[in-house]
Every structure is written in structure tokens, then in C-alpha cells.
Amino acid sequence: MQSTINNFRLIGAVILVVMLQSFSGCNETTPPEEPVVKEPISVTVNNLYGGSELSYNQIYKSPQDNDLWITQSKYYLSNVVAVKANGVKELIADIAIINHTLGTEGLTISGNIPKGDYVGIAFDLGVREDLNSKDPSTYDINHPLSVTQNMYWGWSTQYIFSKLEGFEVANSDTSSFVIHTGLQDLYRPNINVARTFRVETGGTDVSVNFDIFSLLKQSDYTFNLTVNGESHTTDNLPLAIQYMDNFTNAFN
Amino acid sequence: MVKGFLGLLLTLFLFACSGENKKQYANPENSNLLGNVISSEKIALGEKLFFDKKLSENKNVSCSSCHNPEYAFADTVAVSIGTNGVLGFRNSPSIIGVNNKSLFHTDGGVRTLELQTIVPIIDSNEIGGDFIEILHYLQSEQEYITLFQKAFDTLPTLFGLTRAISAYERSLVHENASYDDFINGDSNALTQSQKKGLALFNSVRLNCTTCHSGAHQSDYSFQNIGLEHQALDSGRARITRLPEDAGKFAVPSLRNVALTPPYMHDGSINTLEEVIIYLENGGGNHPNKSELIKPFHLTNTERENLIHFLESLTSKSIVSKN
Numbered sequence: 001m002q003s004t005i006n007n008f009r010l011i012g013a014v015i016l017v018v019m020l021q022s023f024s025g026c027n028e029t030t031p032p033e034e035p036v037v038k039e040p041i042s043v044t045v046n047n048l049y050g051g052s053e054l055s056y057n058q059i060y061k062s063p064q065d066n067d068l069w070i071t072q073s074k075y076y077l078s079n080v081v082a083v084k085a086n087g088v089k090e091l092i093a094d095i096a097i098i099n100h101t102l103g104t105e106g107l108t109i110s111g112n113i114p115k116g117d118y119v120g121i122a123f124d125l126g127v128r129e130d131l132n133s134k135d136p137s138t139y140d141i142n143h144p145l146s147v148t149q150n151m152y153w154g155w156s157t158q159y160i161f162s163k164l165e166g167f168e169v170a171n172s173d174t175s176s177f178v179i180h181t182g183l184q185d186l187y188r189p190n191i192n193v194a195r196t197f198r199v200e201t202g203g204t205d206v207s208v209n210f211d212i213f214s215l216l217k218q219s220d221y222t223f224n225l226t227v228n229g230e231s232h233t234t235d236n237l238p239l240a241i242q243y244m245d246n247f248t249n250a251f252n
Numbered sequence: 253m254v255k256g257f258l259g260l261l262l263t264l265f266l267f268a269c270s271g272e273n274k275k276q277y278a279n280p281e282n283s284n285l286l287g288n289v290i291s292s293e294k295i296a297l298g299e300k301l302f303f304d305k306k307l308s309e310n311k312n313v314s315c316s317s318c319h320n321p322e323y324a325f326a327d328t329v330a331v332s333i334g335t336n337g338v339l340g341f342r343n344s345p346s347i348i349g350v351n352n353k354s355l356f357h358t359d360g361g362v363r364t365l366e367l368q369t370i371v372p373i374i375d376s377n378e379i380g381g382d383f384i385e386i387l388h389y390l391q392s393e394q395e396y397i398t399l400f401q402k403a404f405d406t407l408p409t410l411f412g413l414t415r416a417i418s419a420y421e422r423s424l425v426h427e428n429a430s431y432d433d434f435i436n437g438d439s440n441a442l443t444q445s446q447k448k449g450l451a452l453f454n455s456v457r458l459n460c461t462t463c464h465s466g467a468h469q470s471d472y473s474f475q476n477i478g479l480e481h482q483a484l485d486s487g488r489a490r491i492t493r494l495p496e497d498a499g500k501f502a503v504p505s506l507r508n509v510a511l512t513p514p515y516m517h518d519g520s521i522n523t524l525e526e527v528i529i530y531l532e533n534g535g536g537n538h539p540n541k542s543e544l545i546k547p548f549h550l551t552n553t554e555r556e557n558l559i560h561f562l563e564s565l566t567s568k569s570i571v572s573k574n
Contacts, residue, residue: 135367137414141384147370147410148383154371156361156491234490 038112040203041092043080043121045107047073047100050213054100063217064224067169070212073100074151075162075247076144078128082113082199082206083120083192090114095131096123097144097151098210113199120194121208125247126161126187133158158182162247164212170226177229181240186233188248208251215243215250288366290419293403298420300399301413306389307373308335309380315372315417318344324508324567325424330519334378341377342485343519346512348567349468349505351422358501358517360474361491365418383410426507426567434564442564449561452554462544469506469565475542476500478535479516487517499538510563524559 047054050061054070062068077096081089092111099106126132127145136147136159151160164179193208216223221242223229231239288294301307302315318332318340319325326346331339342358356362362371372378373386390396390408400408403416431450433441442450453460465471474488476499488500501517515521521530530536532555534547550558 133363135364135414137366137370137410141387141410147374148387150374152370152374154362154367154374155357155359157363157367234493237493 036114039115039199039201041082041111041113041199042205043092043109044207045098046207046209047107048209048211054212062168062225063222068166070166072163072165073212076127076159077123078126080109080123082118083122084116085119089122095127095144097149115199117198119196120192121206122190122192124187124189125191125244127159129184132184153182161186168225175226177225179243180232181244182233186240186244188244191248191251193251210251215246218246218249221246288415288418290422291403294416294419295423297399297403298416301417302420307379307381307386310335313379319347324348324511326512330514335380336376338377342517345504346508347421348424348426349507352468353472359488359490360502365421366414369414369417428568429566430564443560445557445560446564449557452558453561458548459544463503464506470503473503474500475503476538476540477545478538478541480536480538485518496540499540506562507565508567510566524562525555528555528558
């Protein structure tokens with residue numbers, strides 16, 4: 001008898017808990033919000049050299065008017081967003097790798113954002129801190145952060161933010177340049193590119209330009225790659241810092 | 253029946269709180285959060301990968317080329333030669349007992365052993381493998397397909413590769429050194445010379461145990477013992493970028509130390525005797541040299557005793573243990 005009473009008490013307690021739960025915060029009781037319709041957007045980053053489309057092994061002129069050619073251009077962008085006139089930002093991609101080697105596929109960032117009018121694209125240069133500490137072997141091989149992208153420094157267990165490699169001929173001597181930048185304090189946030197566009201049903205394409213000549217030659221610092229053209233960041237930190245500073249101004 | 257009713261109510265209760273917003277989305281890091289649980293299947297797979305030269309760019313080196321079981325999973329050269337015939341960066345350390353470490357590489361730049369397994373594969377001066385090619389290779393070999401299936405219940409993946417190799421490395425433990433037998437109560441396990449060497453090792457005069465402490469004879473701290481040519485390798489400062497860390501390197505375990513010459517991060521000192529003499533002289537003149545490194549004097553006999561003690565740290569067997 002006592003056992004039966006105890007069982008009923010227990011049942012009563014459980015029913016009470018269930019009822020309280022139903023009144024106090026289970027999300028099913030919250031009225032559903034109007035779903036936001038998102039449409040696809042593709043942001044293409046046009047890699048340029050002096051205003052012309054970048055092509056590997058094409059001879060260009062360096063800021064010192066020497067022959068120069070690029071053999072690798074690869075970099076990460078984090079927090080890629082579309083910006084509305086009121087400053088609201090809609091996330092397109094957490095992380096993207098711009099890999100010129102892969103052609104169009106390597107230059108396009110895809111996502112879905114709400115319909116509407118936008119005034120710009122913004123992003124950070126590099127891999128943001130929470131992603132920079134991830135294990136690259138845990139990602140699918142096509143993911144931007146996969147170890148297969150060859151953008152990982154094992155020695156510091158962090159990602160390489162940017163690689164620029166090539167050759168320059170000065171006074172008949174050909175020398176290589178290699179600039180690999182990384183480390184969290186070289187992360188450059190909030191690069192804004194003004195673009196007016198409307199996202200509508202069916203998707204939208206937007207493009208931004210990145211010009212390597214503009215990276216090499218800025219009003220306050222011009223790279224001379226034959227004199228100072230090698231940095232793996234820690235071995236030539238001043239060059240790496242200057243490179244990232246110039247990089248932020250090379251988008252338009 | 254009452255219990256059944258209670259179960260139903262509890263199920264309803266739990267279900268009531270499992271709305272869409274609580275859904276656990278797939279996250280590549282989840283597997284990390286679970287940790288790399290070691291299993292005999294992972295170890296078996298990791299062992300095969302560890303010795304497989306086909307992972308390297310030129311199919312000529314494997315992990316075991318620089319971490320040779322015959323030499324306590326180290327090698328006998330100052331700096332190893334990688335797949336392209338180019339010298340690596342630092343002396344290969346023994347990896348026995350690596351499970352006890354929390355930071356990897358002599359500069360401590362690598363946070364987990366699982367991440368460390370990536371390093372030599374990336375480095376063209378070491379294994380220099382291409383991860384896409386490696387994956388295709390693993391997925392084309394029936395033996396690997398079977399081993400991955402057993403270890404991870406999946407086809408070969410790069411994630412599995414890193415977890416399996418590190419599982420194998422974590423399983424490598426030193427066993428049955430004479431020193432261990434002595435510590436465990438066998439007073440005859442050490443010779444008289446080794447006992448005198450142990451006393452010297454533990455003495456305030458030599459101050460070895462300030463850093464070479466614990467079961468593995470290392471506190472794994474970063475210390476500068478004054479090697480002047482460390483200017484070529486900034487050591488811990490490469491990671492921290494603090495000037496005061498220049499020339500600091502992780503204190504190595506002394507387990508199996510007699511099997512792993514040459515010594516120091518760059519393999520610049522050939523024998524244990526030379527290491528001891530270097531320390532007797534108070535190390536080199538690096539400006540960041542630790543205050544712990546002070547000159548001391550040993551007689552020839554004492555030096556021999558100390559070396560004999562260090563030899564007693566050699567494992568009689570090196571085993572892979574789950």
C-alpha cells in the first residue's frame with residue numbers, strides 16, 4: 001500500500017516537472033519567428049597585377065621597373081560579410097581561401113544572405129583566432145582549413161595567412177621572393193570594399209579586386225623584392241608586418 | 253507498469269527540451285573534444301603508418317627513419333636527412349614516453365601529439381608527403397582500408413592518419429630499466445658505480461634534478477644551458493617571440509639517453525661524457541644562460557659513475573602498450 005502511494009507521489013512529481021517545463025522556457029513554446037529568406041551570393045576576388053588579370057609566369061613590371069613574375073598567390077579571408085547601408089552585416093562565409101592556382105573556383109566565396117540592398121563587402125585578412133587554433137586534419141579535404149591546402153605551419157600549429165611567391169630580375173640577376181605571413185597579431189580586421197548591389201531571388205554575383213602591384217607599392221612603403229624579398233614572418237617580422245599592412249590597402 | 257509509465261513521462265520530459273535549437277550539428281572538432289582514445293586497432297594502424305615509406309615524397313623515408321626503434325626511437329646523427337636528401341632542422345629526439353608530454357618540439361611550439369604528426373609530413377626536409385596523394389594511396393590499399401575500418405569504422409582519412417600515428421607513439425613506453433628495478437625495491441639492480449652516480453645525480457652539488465626530475469627525469473621546462481651557437485636557432489623564442497626565451501629548449505627526458513647520441517637540440521655534442529664536461533664547465537656563454545647552470549667539479553671516477561647511472565635508465569625492453 002505504502003509502495004503504491006509512493007509511486008503515485010512520484011508520478012505526481014514528474015507531471016509537475018513536465019508542466020513547469022512547458023511553462024518555463026522550452027523553445028517549442030516560443031512563437032516561431034518569421035523565417036528569413038536567404039538567397040545565394042557569390043563574391044569573386046579578382047586577382048590583378050597592375051590592373052590586369054593575374055596570370056602565373058606572365059612577366060610584369062615591379063615597382064622598380066624590373067621584370068617580375070608570380071608563381072603563387074594564396075591567402076585567407078575571415079568573416080566575409082555583406083554590409084547594409086545601416087551598418088548591419090550579413091555573414092557570407094566564416095572563412096575562405098583565395099587560391100589563384102585553382103582558377104575561378106579558387107577565387108569565389110559563396111554563401112547565402114537575406115534579400116535586400118547592400119553597400120559593401122567586408123572581411124578580415126588572415127584566419128581569425130578561434131579558427132587559427134583548429135586541427136587541420138579534422139576538416140574535409142576541400143575545406144579552406146584542411147591540411148591539404150598547404151597553408152599550415154606545423155611548427156607553430158597555426159595557419160599561414162598568406163603566401164606570395166615569384167621571381168624578379170634585377171641587373172640581369174634573377175632572384176626569388178617568398179613572403180609567407182601568419183601569427184595572430186598580423187591578422188588584419190575590417191577591410192571594407194564599397195559595392196552597391198541588391199540580393200534578389202535567384203542569387204547575386206559581386207566582385208572585388210585585389211591588386212598585387214598595389215600591395216607592393218603603397219604611398220608609405222614600396223617593396224623592393226630583390227633587396228628584401230624573403231619572410232616566413234618570424235625570420236623577418238618587419239617585412240611581414242609591412243606586407244600585411246600594404247595588403248589591406250590592395251583591395252578595391 | 254508504474255515504472256513503465258514513469259519511463260514514458262521521463263521520455264516526454266526529455267523530448268520536450270530537445271527542440272531544434274538544441275540540435276548538435278556536426279562539428280569537425282567534436283572528435284577532438286572526445287580525445288584520441290587509444291585502442292589496439294589504432295595502434296596497429298599507427299604502427300604500419302609509422303614505418304611506411306610510401307607516405308614520403310620520394311617513397312624513401314618514414315617516421316621510423318629518424319625515430320628508429322633500435323636507438324630508442326631516435327637516430328644516431330646530429331640532424332636527420334629527409335626525403336629530398338636535405339638536412340632537417342634539429343636533432344631527432346626519442347619518442348618513447350612521449351605520452352607524458354604536454355608540448356612538443358624542443359621549442360614547445362606544437363600543442364598536441366596529434367598535431368605534431370602533421371609536421372614532418374608537411375616539411376619537405378622531412379617526410380614531405382602530399383596529403384592528397386597520401387589519402388589516395390591509403391584508400392587504394394586494401395590492408396589500410398581494413399585497418400582504418402577496424403580502428404575508425406571509416407575509409408582512410410587524414411584525421412584517422414594523425415590519430416593512429418599518435419596513438420602508436422603514445423603507446424611507446426619504456427620498461428624495466430635497471431633504475432626502475434632499483435626504485436621498485438631490488439637493491440641489486442644497480443651496480444655500486446651506478447648507485448654512486450645516482451647519488452651524484454641527486455646531489456645539491458650537481459643540481460641535475462632541478463630540471464631532470466620525476467619518473468622521466470625531466471620537468472619539461474624550457475632552459476638555456478648556454479650553447480653559444482644557439483643564435484642560429486632561437487628555440488623557445490621562435491614561438492613566444494620573447495627575447496628572454498632566445499636559446500631556451502625543452503629539458504629532455506633522460507630515459508634511454510645512452511642510446512640516443514649525439515646530444516642537444518642540434519646534435520652538437522657527441523657523447524654523454526662530453527655533455528657532462530660541458531656542464532662541469534658551467535655551459536657556454538649565451539647571454540640568456542640559466543642561473544641553474546653553474547660550474548662544478550667531478551673526478552674521473554665520479555664522471556664514470558654518473559655515466560653508468562645514466563646507462564641504468566636504458567629500458568631492457570621497449571614496448572607498445574595499449
